[in-house]
Amino acid sequence: MMTASGWSANQFAALLGAYRAGAGLSDAAVNALLAVYAVGLIPGLLAAAPLSDRYGRRPVALGALALNAVATLLLMLGAGSAFWLAPGRLLTGISAGALLSAGGAWVKELSSPPYAPTGTETVAARRSGVFVSLGFASGGLAAALIAQWAPHPMVLAYLPHLALAALAWGLAQGSPETCPAGAGRTARGTRPLRVARPAFWRAVLPMAPWVFAAPMVGFATLPGLVDGGLRGWEVVYAGVATAVVPGAGVAVQPLARRLILRSRLLTAVAGLLVMAGGFALAGAAATHQQPVLGLVAGAVLGAGYGLVLTYGLGTAAALAAPGGLARLTSYFWSLAYLGMFAPLLLSTLSGGFPMPRLLAGSAVLAVLSCALLVLLNRPRRAGTR
Template sequence: MSITTTPPVRPLRRAAPTPPRRYGLRAAWIMMASGWSANQFSALLGAYRSELGLSESAVTGLFALYVVGLIPGLLVGGPLADRVGRRPVALTALALNLLSTGVLMLGAGATEWLWPGRFVTGVSAGALLAAGSAWIKELSSAPHAPTGARTTSTASRRAGLFVSAGFASGGLAAALIARWAPAPMVTAYLPHVLLAAGACVAARTAPETGAGSHEPSSDAKSDLKSGINAATGTGPRFRRGILPVAPWVFAAPSVGFVTLPGLVHGGLVYTGVATALVPGTGLLVQPLARRVAKRHRLATAVVGLLVVTLGFGVAALAAGSGNSALALVAAVVLGAGYGFVLTYGLTEVAVLAPPHRLARLTAYFWTAAYVGMFAPYVVTLLSGAVPPPALLGAAAVLAALSCVLLITLHARRPSPPRG
């Protein structure tokens, strides 16, 4: 006589109730704090050269160190937010982001503090982008909304808008304060302290949206339907449709507000204006980019890459002539390209990712995007052997080739399975 033992039934996790959409706006301020923390330092690069005597390679290295910290912050923060929830990861990262600004303020008296401060800024901003983007997208989604490009674009646009607003405001505010306020290397960071503290207060009232909101049995089916590899968290659609575009999201703006002001010998205020102009233009074009995305998502990327190509071409002319006004024109064009490719990337990720993979795929997108922030360091590194105008011209060619690659890969992509 055999005894059949019935395996225990794994209880299904209840779906989290859909929170009011107003919470998405409250939580979105953490994204502005993240963008602000990144660009407040960028606007002070000239001041660190002149006031603290740091070399060109040192300040460019400090700029790149942000990305070195950001990538592990993204790669750890995204999967962690899918596992334990968006809210605890985002709020912890915000507190760390606030702490990093305090460390940077110590750098006014001892420059060695700048290195850990900049690294921790990257780690915290990366975790904020990964967990915060997914959290805000879910908080901003209308209850029982149908899926599709239009819905996901509307729900995910808030994160991109607030990040861009932080990028645009942080650099300009820091530059203006550093130009006219006392103790500039300290007071320039005070607005971020206030913004991050206020964002923490606002976001604390927003509920969790991610952890425990999906049935375990549905995860594999959702991965298969979306073309997601469960082991890596990515798939062919991600590699073909997002990776060719993502590095240009920040390669374009970082050259516009880090590299160009130095090449045309712009001062502190000029650098602050460029730092605001590039992401500010990106912010302004995002409504147009969303309208294009509603008609055809790929067209948003194609337009963005072509505009980036034009922007690098104008940047090469400005660097060759030393014309500061033309450099600002290049900054505007690069900013417009940034707005289009950022909108495309966030929309594609929101459409592609199943809910239990949203933070992870968002993290992978931001990681690939922030690789582009090494562009100023590459220009500085190679400028001894190759003239900067030639390097910027080569970047224009690469952006055009990326556009061709994207279109080619899209044309070869097999049709999604039916049923």
């Protein structure tokens, strides 16, 4: 289910070049459609989390998965009329958000039952991020390959997600409910738990938007800046980029696991500094129109994404109150997905500043965010490391 969520997000991102060429959509239009996903995702996260804490993971996650498939059907209708693309992207965001919060909490609770040793919660939480990243990587690449060579690309490119959603639905039927109805209520049964402690906000606010700002630049913005020498392979290149960026996030997980067991804060610091290096490489790739360097920059950005994602999910798992994991996780995902507006912001600012300079500025901002994170979470503060 988590893989299907990530797949649904990136199958559209890999087709941006095809929509520009085949449907005549402008850069501003496709970047706006990317942002529509985030507009739907954040309320989906925030609404589904308390519902799953109160009524259980299974009904909310399965309902979100069904809506995820409906959203893909609307995107398929967009091949005949661009009118359907906006509602399709909006419902994709809503359903993916619900899957991230309810499904992510379900994965963590199945991976780390109440009798598990203390300290395993951050490792268990990492699993949902890994499977989402696998969906990001495989969904975009599959859609791009179909769009490059198959007939009716704007329809057929979405069929693999429908098959994956159906498979996920069948497999999920065998998973037990981990949060019985009412577990997310107080003893009086009337008011939800307050799960967002100050330590959580200090730990995630400075870094959360970078979680998706970096990979979005890597596979949504950067391919369009280095495609001058691709000569007809733009769609495949975009698909490879959508696989390389989150794929690097998966590949870096052994390192992330070791770092987070040693220190959560060290994991975030490493991730933000790696991202800064990725933005610097992206600026060089855009300046010199180097597609290979663009993929290298995307891989570095993806590695940073994998590190900070592990940190964010681990922090939410470590600080969540009993019965409030889905809600706290949804707060983190909501902040993280603000980064999906990065391509639209860069596109808007590029009217007054060269894109390589904007990417270099992003590297500087990532370093400053790292410094702020360290300042706010120094070891002397209780509840942080």
